[in-house]
Amino acid sequence: MERIVRGRGVAASWYGIARTATIDRAGAWVEIDDGGTAKVVTGVTEIGEGILTVLAQIAAEELGIKPEQVTIGDNDTARAPEAAHAGATRQTYMIGNSVALASRDARTKLDREIADHWNVKPEDIRAFDGEIWAEGSNLRMSMEEAVDICKKRGVVPVGSGSFTAHGTGLDPVDGSGSPWQAYVFGCQVAEVEVDTVTGEVQVLGMWAAHDIGRVINPRGVEGQIEGGIVQGLGQALMEDYRLENGHTTTHGFAKYILPTSLDIPEITSILVEDHDPRSPLGAKGIGEPALVPTAPAILNAIHDATGVRIRSLPATPEKILAALAEKRARDGVREAAE
Structure with a gap:
């Protein structure tokens, strides 16, 4: 065998989003405010995944204003509707849909008043980039003017929205049930080089194709995929976490190897938009699903390159050398038998 060998591996995945085997729910309030701006109130927590940017984009799209004109309010759960936890790839799916519904509720109230003011049908009202107009006419004004007219007519354009994802428990005997309402599917390909x-x-x-429903923020989605792949690479090759009798026995970070920028390959993301039919936005999520196929793809690539199968993580140099030695021994026995 040559010293440096290359191989490619592929792995597919599926992932259920939102809470498992139970009903998940979230709510939000939205108000179109003076000046044509808007505020969103929800109990969502930003943990670095960019959900606040996504919510501002959603509200802006639904209301017909600019994202920078949207303020995400205090997320204190004592003063905001329930949003539940940041996890289970549920932020865009649950809170995003709640904000979309609340924004539509607020717009419905505004559109009704402006349509009456212009003597047109509410369904003919359109809004974009801070302007509002009646389709098929020359009637047009700024969102600031529209809110002023609406409030002078005694109506505050404020809306509420609640989104629910239905799931059922699993049968204790045969495991049947419907634990998630929406699923994300993906496939990743890894190319590796192994020093024998x-x-x-x-x-x-790494090449990653993921079905995430409607893409709200393409750059954010690519960032989530890249972050998941980096974590998966660490899981596949470096991070040796040890657990015995429920207790961590890993000595510490001094010997717990993590990926650095020098370890990260070029990553190509392919975003597949298969809209979710059971949500207002059609969006799903990509937080955790991006991690799932990475390690299997890398280990399959190692097998393609070397012919040995590593069955425990991480695939350390010691494990690979031991597997190669076993393979050489088996090959030698086979040749001798022939």
């Missing part, structure tokens, strides 16, 4: 003398593996490239 040292056992070291270098990931040369």
Whole structure:
């Protein structure tokens, strides 16, 4: 066998989003405010995934204003509708849909008043980028003017929205049930280079195609995919977390190897937009699903390159060298028998 060998591996995945085997729900309030701006109140928590940017984009699209004109209010759960936890790839799906519904409720109230003011049908009202107009006419004004007229008519354009994802428990005997309302599907391909003398593996490239429903923020989605792949690479090749009898026995971060920028390959993301039919936005999510197929794809690539199958994580140089030695021994026995 050559010292440096290359291989490619592929792995597919599916992932259910929102709470598992139960009903998930979230709510939001939205008001179109003086000046044509808007405020959104929800108990959502930003943990670095960019959900506040996504919510501002959703509200702006639904209301017909600019994202920078949207303020996300205090997320204190004592003063905001329930949003529940940041996890289960549920933020865009649950809170995003709640904000969309609340925004539509607020717009309905505004449109009704402006339509009456212009003597047109509410369904003919359109709004975009801070302007509002009646389709098929020359009637047009700024959102600021529209809110002023609406409030002078005694109506505050404020809306509320609640979104629910239905799931059922699992049968204790046969496991049947419907634990999630929406699913995300994906596939990743890894190309690796293996040094058969040292056992070291270098990931040369990753290609990731994920069905995430409607894409709200493409750059944010790509960032989530790249972050998931980096975590998966660490899981596949480096991070040796040890657990015994329910207790962590890993000594510490001094010997717990994490991926650095030098370990990250070029990542190509392909966003597949298969709209979710059971949600107002058609969007789903990509937080955790991006991690699922990474390690299997890398291990399949190692097998393609070397012919050995690593069945425990991480695939350290020591494990690869031991597997290669076993393979050589088996091949030698087979040749001798022939």
